[in-house]
Amino acid sequence: MNTDKNEYFDFIEENNAVDLKQIINKYLKYWPAFALSILISLFSAFVYLRYANIIYKSEAKVKLLNDKENSNFTLDVSKLFNKSTINLENEIALLKSVHLSEQVVKNLKLNVEYYYNSRVTSKQIFNPPFIVSYRDGASNLRSALNYTITVTASGYTVLDIATGESVEVKGYVSDKNIPHFPISIKPALGAIMAKNINKSFNVVLKTLHKTALELSDAFEVDAEGKDSDILSISLKGTNGPQSEAVINNLIYVYEADGITDKKEVSRRTINFVDDRFVYLRRELDSIEISKKDYKKNNKLSFIQEDAGSSILQKAAKEQTSFDIESQILLADLLKNSIESQKAFELLPADIGIQNLIINQLVADYNTAVLSHQKFQTSAGSSNPSVQLLVSTLTSLRNNIINSVKGYKQQLRTTLVQSESAQKEAEGSFASLPEKEKVLRSIERQQNLKESLYLLLLQKREEASINLAVTIPNTKIIDYAITDIHPISPQRSKIVLIAFFIGFCIPFGILFTLFKLDNKIYTAADVENTNTALPILAELPSLKDDKDTVMQNLEAFRTLANNTNFITPYTGDQLGKVLFVTSSIKGEGKTFVSYNLAAAYAHLDKKVIIIGADFRNPQLHKHLNNTTKESQGFSNYLYDGTIEWENLLCSNGDDEFPFDILLSGIIPPNPTLLLSNQRFEYFIDQVRKAYDIIIFDTPPTLLVSDTLMISKYADTTLFVLRSGVTQKNLISYSNKLHKDQKLVNMGYVVNDIDFSSGYGYSYNYGYGYGYGKDIEKETRLQKLKKKIF
Known part of the structure; x- marks a missing residue:
């Protein structure tokens, strides 16, 4: 085949x-x-x-004050005119640091979390009826602990979730140690335990470091604007008052940390000045003794007063030399202080050196030392940030030493020039006794040490005042406020x-x-695939109700009339031969053939329907008392002694009768039988005897029987079934038309359920012997199969 x-x-x-x-x-x-x-x-x-959980956002706003805006006491009025900028990124990093977050966790005991176990879910609470703490101190907790605590009428039941060990605790006494467990429990302030009997709570004790890391990540710190000194500190949480307390405590810790830093600088300055006082007192005592001995040995009591402008000029030159030597001594003190440091320590600030670059370098060095001490404590010496600070401190230290050396070199040069001018001024004093000159030198050294002593005493008083009245460099604009509208x-x-x-x-x-469904359901699907061939009729699904039967009859009458339009007129009086075929089985061509014959009979046409599908005949199902083995068309073609008129059957309708020639016994080779010369003779005979001759032919895709006899057809009705025929078969049928293997074709779309759009209520199967009968499924049934 x-x-x-x-x-x-x-x-x-x-x-x-x-x-x-x-x-x-x-x-x-x-x-x-x-x-x-x-x-x-x-x-x-x-x-x-x-x-x-309902999440709320709490937010506070803080303004950072610079040196001009804070109220620290200082005698250096130059600071009032210097522009001071604030590095907001550094302050944001400090506010989000784990160091400050750990202080907040300690202050508010945030490392202990409480959850109430309801029947449906477990939610975190912030006002538990009892307080749980780690007996050895929160700082010594190295791993998380998880307990379930149930309040009973007589006390508590404590269950260690990790080990499953349970302990009964009698009474609600204050700070009760739990036997076998490293925790203690006490009733919360104002808690009424009777209201919480039989309630269960989960208590989680986390390490300080882990809780601080989580809290640090939870804080959101942002600047209010590009040029603003105001920072917004926000926190998201399920409990607004708790979040407000956390933010406010962070601000408090941040301010305390800044005050501590400032006080530390003041303390270091006081200690530095106190150390220098010992040295200066010793020097002053030595000069005083030398002066006393010199006067006593040389019998001097008063220095003669200089006269005229020469004395004034000499005094001015001496004052200049005095100022320069003072600066050289201060520079030596600063240089010796930084070179004597074995580790990075704070330097004395503003000790009187009249060089802005050196003073700024000392201030930057002190700021870097404070940052190094903080980050080394929280992050360790191997942290990249700490290593970067060490590099910065080393660079600043070298810059200070080099700047001091350069400054001293400059002072010495100036001193040489001043001493040269002084020698010129002293020319007028050549007559003064040599003793007076020596005495002047001693007094100059005495005045130098006294001035330096007074300067350091002034700086010590300033540092003492700053230590006593240090205030934070922040101004709180708004304490933490929780938005009434939740964000999540x-x-x-x-x-x-x-x-x-x-x-x-x-x-x-x-x-x-x-998208996966490639079947046709309406005539529109056929037209979208192929517009070359006409659609002669859309046949509704057959149901048992009378209206549907009448609707089907009208549909077949329409098919009959439309078929007449495409059936060629030859001018003779012979009947028209209609072939009814399809692509595959199950598309309803036998059903269409039989009902089309009935429609032509209602149009007063003499009609015969012939079963030409020898492989799996279905026409006998429309008649009573006939079977697949009943004699028919195959018997006529095979046996030359049989007349086809003797094999005819009637549809049983006396009012609109038409003849039926069954397929007959299934032959072993249907293709050979259809090529019999008796087939052509039969065509000539029935064309003379009937107006309409309808052949129920085999499907074209499965066998070639229909294509072999298609030349005898005046019109070919190609049956498509809604929900069964695939769209690629439309292209296949169009190819048959273009190749002229089927002549004068037209489509008949069968089994359309107009009531539901694209229903599948028609159950007529084709049932060839080479495959099972096709049963249509609704899309909803397919959907149920895929899901369930």
């Missing part, structure tokens, strides 16, 4: 305009699925909103998303099924 079917599967489906109304109707059929999915999704959203969950947004998801799930499933 040569079917030659593979060559007909090479085709290209054309893209056609989209019928939006048709697409919407396809999905509207499944509105119960959409409604159910949306209801389930909305119910899930409401359940989530019922038990989800957003109810309207979640409901909208749930509705969208509920809509998209069935839509996505149906869209996938529709």
